Amino acid sequence: MTAANEIIRAAEAEVCRPWLRHILTQSDWAALAHASAAESWILLAHWADTIQAHALFLDPDALTVVPVSTPIESGLYPALSPVLPGAAWYERMIHDLWGHEAFGASDLRPWLDHDAWPQHHPLAMRPHPNTAAETPALVGIDQDGAMILPLGPIWGQIDEAAHLRLTLNGPAIRRAESLLGFTHKGTLSLMRGKSPRAAARFAARLSADATVAHSVAFAQATESAMDAQVPPRAAALRIVMLETERIAAHLDNLAEVGRLADAQAVRTRCGFLREILLRASEAAFGHRLMMDCVVPGGIAMDIAEGGSQVILRALGDIASQLSGIRRLHDSGALPAQLTGLGPAGRTLATSLSVGGVAGRASGRAFDVRTMFASDYSGLSPRIAIRTEGDAAARQHLRIFEIEESLRLVGAALKALPDGPITVALPQVSGEGIACVESIRGDVWHWLRLDHGQIAAAFPRDPGWALWPLAERVLENAAANDAALIRASFALPASGMDL
Amino acid sequence: MTWKPRLRPQPEPAAPLDPETTQSLCARLEAAAQTRLGRSLAIRHVNTGSCNGCELEMRALSNVLYDLERFGLRFVDSPRHADVLLVTGPLTRNLRTALEQAWDATPDPKWVVAVGDCAVDGGVFKGSYAVLGGTGLSVPVDLTIGGCPPPPSRILAGLRTLLEANTR
Ligand code: SF4
Numbered sequence: 001m002t003a004a005n006e007i008i009r010a011a012e013a014e015v016c017r018p019w020l021r022h023i024l025t026q027s028d029w030a031a032l033a034h035a036s037a038a039e040s041w042i043l044l045a046h047w048a049d050t051i052q053a054h055a056l057f058l059d060p061d062a063l064t065v066v067p068v069s070t071p072i073e074s075g076l077y078p079a080l081s082p083v084l085p086g087a088a089w090y091e092r093m094i095h096d097l098w099g100h101e102a103f104g105a106s107d108l109r110p111w112l113d114h115d116a117w118p119q120h121h122p123l124a125m126r127p128h129p130n131t132a133a134e135t136p137a138l139v140g141i142d143q144d145g146a147m148i149l150p151l152g153p154i155w156g157q158i159d160e161a162a163h164l165r166l167t168l169n170g171p172a173i174r175r176a177e178s179l180l181g182f183t184h185k186g187t188l189s190l191m192r193g194k195s196p197r198a199a200a201r202f203a204a205r206l207s208a209d210a211t212v213a214h215s216v217a218f219a220q221a222t223e224s225a226m227d228a229q230v231p232p233r234a235a236a237l238r239i240v241m242l243e244t245e246r247i248a249a250h251l252d253n254l255a256e257v258g259r260l261a262d263a264q265a266v267r268t269r270c271g272f273l274r275e276i277l278l279r280a281s282e283a284a285f286g287h288r289l290m291m292d293c294v295v296p297g298g299i300a301m302d303i304a305e306g307g308s309q310v311i312l313r314a315l316g317d318i319a320s321q322l323s324g325i326r327r328l329h330d331s332g333a334l335p336a337q338l339t340g341l342g343p344a345g346r347t348l349a350t351s352l353s354v355g356g357v358a359g360r361a362s363g364r365a366f367d368v369r370t371m372f373a374s375d376y377s378g379l380s381p382r383i384a385i386r387t388e389g390d391a392a393a394r395q396h397l398r399i400f401e402i403e404e405s406l407r408l409v410g411a412a413l414k415a416l417p418d419g420p421i422t423v424a425l426p427q428v429s430g431e432g433i434a435c436v437e438s439i440r441g442d443v444w445h446w447l448r449l450d451h452g453q454i455a456a457a458f459p460r461d462p463g464w465a466l467w468p469l470a471e472r473v474l475e476n477a478a479a480n481d482a483a484l485i486r487a488s489f490a491l492p493a494s495g496m497d498l
Numbered sequence: 499m500t501w502k503p504r505l506r507p508q509p510e511p512a513a514p515l516d517p518e519t520t521q522s523l524c525a526r527l528e529a530a531a532q533t534r535l536g537r538s539l540a541i542r543h544v545n546t547g548s549c550n551g552c553e554l555e556m557r558a559l560s561n562v563l564y565d566l567e568r569f570g571l572r573f574v575d576s577p578r579h580a581d582v583l584l585v586t587g588p589l590t591r592n593l594r595t596a597l598e599q600a601w602d603a604t605p606d607p608k609w610v611v612a613v614g615d616c617a618v619d620g621g622v623f624k625g626s627y628a629v630l631g632g633t634g635l636s637v638p639v640d641l642t643i644g645g646c647p648p649p650p651s652r653i654l655a656g657l658r659t660l661l662e663a664n665t666r
Contacts, residue, residue, distance in 0.1 A: 114591075114592045116591035116592050116594070117591055117627055117628055118627060119627060122627050122628075160545060160548070160550050160553065161545040161546075161547065161548075161587075161593060161596070181592060182547070182590065182592045182593050182596070183545070183547040183548065183549075183587065183590055183592070183593070184547075184590060184592055184628050185547055185549075185588060185590060185623045185626055185628055185629055186623070186626030186627050186628035186629060187623075187626075189626065189627065190622075190623065190625075190626055201622055202622065205549040205551070205622060205623075206549065207549060207550055208548075208549045208550040208551030208552075208553075208554055208647070209550060209551075209554055211549075211551070252554070252557070255561075256557075268507055268561075268562050269507070271558070271560070271561035271562065272507040272561055272562050272563065274558075274561070275558060275561050275563050278558070282649075288555070288649060289551060289554065289647070291551065291646070492550070493550075494547075494548065494549045494550050
């Protein structure tokens with residue numbers, strides 16, 4: 001037995017479905033951090049509530065998920081970031097929202113809190129009124145007169161709000177630093193005290209292009225906490241929506257990267273096909289992005305009469321164009337631009353827990369659909385891996401995944417079971433965790449219910465892993481390529497700004 | 499909605515405009531006693547905290563079916579070159595300054611369009627400690643386009659009434 005497992009076994013556990021949550025002393029928590037780093041455990045998420053800090057680990061050998069917690073003592077808990085660099089941004093977020101300080105942390109500058117809220121630590125038991133000014137300073141205004149290129153928070157393009165500061169050395173980027181939190185909407189505090197049904201509206205608005213993924217993960221975490229089972233028809237239609245969302249988002253990304261790389265044919269084709277799919281989604285589910293279509297306990301509305309045919313026809317249109325789109329990525333000007341652009345290595349991707357297209361393009365075979373999603377088991381989703389890690393590999397994988405999702409939607413619609421689309425949810429207390437493979441990678445939702453109401457919740461968007469990766473990849477890149485690299489990672493903001 | 503798949507990408511015919519909205523915008527423009535020549539508007543997008551849904555639909559305006567450029571509408575990178583600020587998202591406290599800076603940098607006369615329920619009045623995020631509310635709490639708004647998110651056709655119709663008002 002490994003050291004990390006020994007620490008877990010010795011600890012007390014609280015009921016959390018489907019994985020028990022282990023309560024560690026602060027010294028065991030710190031010991032687990034070291035052991036996990038030594039044994040290549042992966043930190044999936046890190047958050048807190050008013051009295052404990054929580055971390056979600058993946059044990060890659062046992063293929064199991066391990067939630068752990070440690071009590072906050074005098075406002076402090078041991079930092080994970082010295083051994084697990086991916087924890088740094090979470091620690092800054094925890095400090096901003098709950099006021100708990102990670103002692104020994106590598107970085108405790110403000111993150112979400114830009115000193116504009118009426119209170120500091122808004123989720124703490126007693127928030128502090130905001131009186132003094134502490135402006136977030138970005139690291140390293142370089143002394144030697146290097147040129148700084150600040151991008152955002154409001155970009156010229158139609159995009160999410162985030163600040164990226166590039167320190168240039170001639171045309172090359174020497175250092176890339178991001179500052180997020182601009183779109184912080186107080187989502188966690190809005191969810192607190194609401195019924196899961198009411199709180200689902202906020203889960204659906206964490207990140208709109210992954211609205212179905214976040215909604216399903218939130219709903220499944222609720223259902224786990226209540227030990228409820230959704231009807232088979234609802235589970236199947238959730239898969240239809242999830243995979244439709246993936247196709248739409250990948251098409252959008254292909255179009256956007258095509259636009260930035262001046263590949264007009266790709267932009268036009270993919271933009272057009274995406275629009276066809278969005279209209280089909282509206283006809284079938286009542287909303288172009290399928291926002292609020294998934295609710296805890298099932299789905300909000302059954303697929304419309306004839307909706308399957310509309311979706312299948314759109315899928316047919318996409319399938320007929322896919323080889324042409326692939327050809328445009330195989331030869332000519334576009335692959336010449338994308339090959340070698342923004343390479344991300346497997347070690348880095350693994351250490352930062354980068355999943356999704358970015359992780360799989362760098363050789364990390366991680367897709368929660370094949371690991372933790374029992375609803376998918378009848379469909380046996382295929383996943384593809386590339387090892388180049390560059391933008392070309394990412395776009396190729398997106399095309400592959402569109403093709404695979406076309407198959408999955410078709411198969412799920414063909415075998416659509418009859419029956420109810422919701423199950424009544426009991427007003428109980430409990431704790432649950434769930435994960436979904438979103439368009440950018442694994443989404444994790446944890447929540448605790450108190451008599452049927454949300455007592456605490458945390459959604460982990462893949463952005464938490466993608467941005468630190470993108471920062472590292474941008475260092476050494478050419479400044480001119482920054483926008484294209486950013487697009488090829490599909491960097492989000494709202495989902496991790498909370 | 500009726501919809502026929504067409505695999506030859508081409509723009510769809512434009513829908514008629516709402517005369518009432520056009521009238522009221524004209525009245526506002528006259529009150530400002532400023533008119534511009536030409537049928538074109540430069541649009542700058544300002545995100546004040548959106549969930550990215552409104553952006554997705556705005557981006558769809560450039561796809562070949564809506565093709566907003568054929569109406570003389572185009573997106574520009576800088577507020578300095580803009581006639582219209584298209585604002586999305588509930589106004590977060592963290593982005594208030596950025597919106598005001600964009601507004602200050604946009605030359606007069608300018609239009610501000612609040613796109614999406616969030617930009618109209620804060621939407622579902624109303625009442626959060628991190629959110630002020632709609633765009634109008636910080637800069638004057640000329641046109642609101644509701645929806646969560648509003649579909650591209652509705653955003654386009656709103657922008658075209660602006661264009662119409664602008665050239666009358
Ligand atoms: S109106 Fe809806 S889609 Fe638009 S930003 Fe708000 S929540 Fe997102």
